[in-house]
Amino acid sequence: MGIFNGFSNDIGIDLGTCNTLVYIRGKGIVANEPSVVAVERGTKKVVAVGEEAKRMLWKTPGDIIAIRPLRDGVIADLETTEKMIRYFIAKVLPRRLFVKPRMVIGVPSCITEVEKRAVEESALKAGAREVEVIEESLAAAIGANIPIHEPAGHMVVDIGGGTSEISVISLNGMVVTNAIRLGGDEFDESIIKYVRQTHNLIIGERTAEELKVNIGNATPDKSIEKMEIKGTDAITGLPRRLEIDSVEVREALQEPINAIIEEIKKTLGETPPELAADIVERGIVMTGGGSLLKGLDTLISNETGVPAFKAEQPLNCVAIGAGMYFEAAQQSQKEKSNYNSINV
Template identity: 45%
Template structure:
């Protein structure tokens, strides 16, 4: 006959051992926690998981039910709703010009993406590296870190986008030599000279991919009396956008609302028109890059002449932008192999060495 007390003790002991086993497996003294690199972009959110690479790339869009503030969709599903929602559903971008415009919605968006990756457990939270423009204020830095923490992050590191983009583009910024990067994202264009792992001089301006799209919308409205949506303008930018040597024989058919009649209408725009639409904004990037070069110490300037300027970010894909920058700056301009992924890839590289280089 089994002694009830002994059975009870053995049963609890077994349960305790099982719990300890899963605790060690799951927690591992915190060493088993995931490391996430997040490119919190105005246009897209990319997440790199240490050891796995980029595992998520979705638009920074959240669809909200305005009647009760419930989240209807996030990411790609929400992006499909832009310009196509009824009055009670609003598709919003919670980030503007590279910083958080709506903290609560940004937190919900990050939480959704982190939960989607299933990287949290009962005993550990992921370590996160997240990026920000170089001109971000201390208050904005704090809000970005808090958003990542509230979304489920443990330890959160904040890094500047051009530094991380340079690492993701394959530049060794930790040597005593000058490296220059121009990172053109959705909300900001960040230009920086780096040496020995830090920013020597930089500029951040709020003309980038989104403002290019807005400029195209404004041009079409002014010159063709047609109101086109954000997605149509973005498609024009991708298909026939150009910074230099545009061909007026390359065209795009765009549909919208005629300002005069209020009726649907289709017009044709050409590459030369879009170059004109983007001209003033692109010159802002050129002028900012000149300003950074003027503030760069001579020895580092010599390195940049030898090594060239690295162009990263989705906005850098604008046709012939590299040629225009090279002509205006009189310095070689190189395009990284994966401009859209540079920041996310850079976070992954830095996270791989996070224990070795605590300064990250």
């Protein structure tokens, strides 16, 4: 294998429910597009992938269907996922490359062995030479430059589109990990549900996401922000406008946010005391798109009594960490053999 390494591209993939990110060692993030594939209804022929396919979501003519092949961080449609991975690899790697890439894919720890094998199979069929499937929070920790090889406790909270994963990592391993199939998608669904129940207005996922990103918050803000949205009146069926404020959005998000905080508290409760002491000192590192919700880090700090802060590139951590995994594993092996030789 060593002979290939000079020519090989190590690719890290964050196969997300909402977005797929691809990282190539030495080049950085080379693709970041929605995990959506548009196919012809009868033939399943791919019409578009990523950004172009997302624009078709809910707006396609009868003969074209836009599919999100991943649900809650796992593969719901194996064939379409394979086509999507193949598309991203073809997009980021030159055709003349004669050595197949090594690929590391970050997946939620709550997926089953069958689902894990489905991810590996998709990547191998899409052109990988070697595939390693690792937990998202381990990848996120590597991508956030956390020294995971140290004999100290580090807590990572990765809030993705379909799952949230809370892990305590020490000496390159997961000491405690809990994952729930709840993430940014549930934030959007909670907003849709609230707007319908409170204002009799039906809105789509895109509008809910805009509300979350623009005026969403987890803790009360000094100023109340407002935003105008458009939707369909649930009673008359006619289009209608509505002004909604940040207080209502916060109320709508309470349930999924509380569920994530409860999971963090549960994980802290399961952490060995020595490692818990390290976490209190070092804080909780937050990654994933959901961590960008305004005030969420403050709320987690207040609720747990442990400092919480966002990683430098929360959206990219899993892809970067996956791409650096082989390097990190090599480094830790080196350190382990140095340690053993000193102690002989």
